[in-house]
Amino acid sequence: MSHATQEIAPAGGRFERAGIDKFEARRAELADATLATLGELGLARTSLREIAQKTDFSHGVLHYYFRDKVELITFGVRRYKEHCVTRYDAIVAESPDAATLSGRFAHALVATLLDDTAMHRLWYDLRTQAMFDDALLPTVVDLDRQLEEMVWRVVSRHAELADTRVALSRAGAYAVFDGLFEGALQRHLAGDTTATGRLRDDAVVLLTRLMVAPTS
Amino acid sequence: MSHATQEIAPAGGRFERAGIDKFEARRAELADATLATLGELGLARTSLREIAQKTDFSHGVLHYYFRDKVELITFGVRRYKEHCVTRYDAIVAESPDAATLSGRFAHALVATLLDDTAMHRLWYDLRTQAMFDDALLPTVVDLDRQLEEMVWRVVSRHAELADTRVALSRAGAYAVFDGLFEGALQRHLAGDTTATGRLRDDAVVLLTRLMVAPTS
DNA sequence: GGGATTCCTTGACAGTTGTCAAGATCGGCA
């Protein structure tokens, strides 16, 4: 029984000893090449042959490790986003007051925009395509929810530190910061060198402005 | 001399009398079919043959009226967005106070989300693809600027009516409302029936919260 | 009516895509 069969029909048990590790390692390797290509070219222009060209293998191997293109892409994106959704947790945990939190948060936003530009671009591409392709929807909805939680941890902690409450819904709080970030990313990619500076300033202002006196 | 040659090399003068109107009318007709198809399938899945299938003509006619796919798409999107970028101007002009303005604005946001769902989805698709494809960038940057102006007219008028100033940058103000709208659109398309209600509430809150006491 | 021009269709082209089957190659175990 081949690994491929096991993975594609995961109902089967795992009889292998060390082979699983090797199999999963190869999957991860191919998924990383997938992410690199997707971030560079976008979902529409990325072909399996182009992904394989970024590895030491030929294009056929992708169908040995993944059922089809959708599984390859979703596996890769899920793998990456796992590292993202806790990105600000240290800041949330360690900031002593509201002003420090907002400043560090804004700084981290700018930092990841500059460091992981291609990956963020890929994420927005994927999320937009999910509006047309239901096959991508489960992955996107799931990750979006995690990102919403991540932002909410920042926003609600800020409210806590400032002894206020948040004026927007959970989804709304995520949406406004996401919009701020997406806008800055787009301008940055279009050559606007002032985009990241504005992002930092606007993020601080916005976080402060979303706080409102507690009702109780 | 054919129309096509004239249009493709617009340096030439216009020798025709009534032909121009007919030519432009046909272009508009084909552009509308293009928009309908793009809104339904998305940029990646829309082929010229599929667009033509939505008209009474065959696929070859598209290359008679448009140089290539990019010109067809950008022409269509520009044509549509011209009707959008003044969408809230009547509200801005006629609202007597800040509360009325914010309420009507939020209502209009929800209304266009529901009425023009496919077109907004298409716009976000196009804007995202422009992050990967420079051929789309000029059109997207241009329209984005117009949308930014449109939102700014609402926000700055609201500040004026409330005798306050806006706490965010122009780009930031646009970005947060755009994020709110895009998030609601995505959730609406994913089947979340509460998305539009939250959009309305969040928009009112956000518009109010962006106002800050004047410095002078 | 007839010729010229505009408009539109047809069919083909070269290239690309996801998918998969057949077989080569590698690695470990007997």
Added chain:
DNA sequence: TGCCGATCTTGACAACTGTCAAGGAATCCC
């Protein structure tokens, strides 16, 4: 060593794409 399964390559497939040339059909003007 020789076998066998896991791994990988190769080549092909059918479908699809944007583009365009050749020609039919419609229309207009004299």
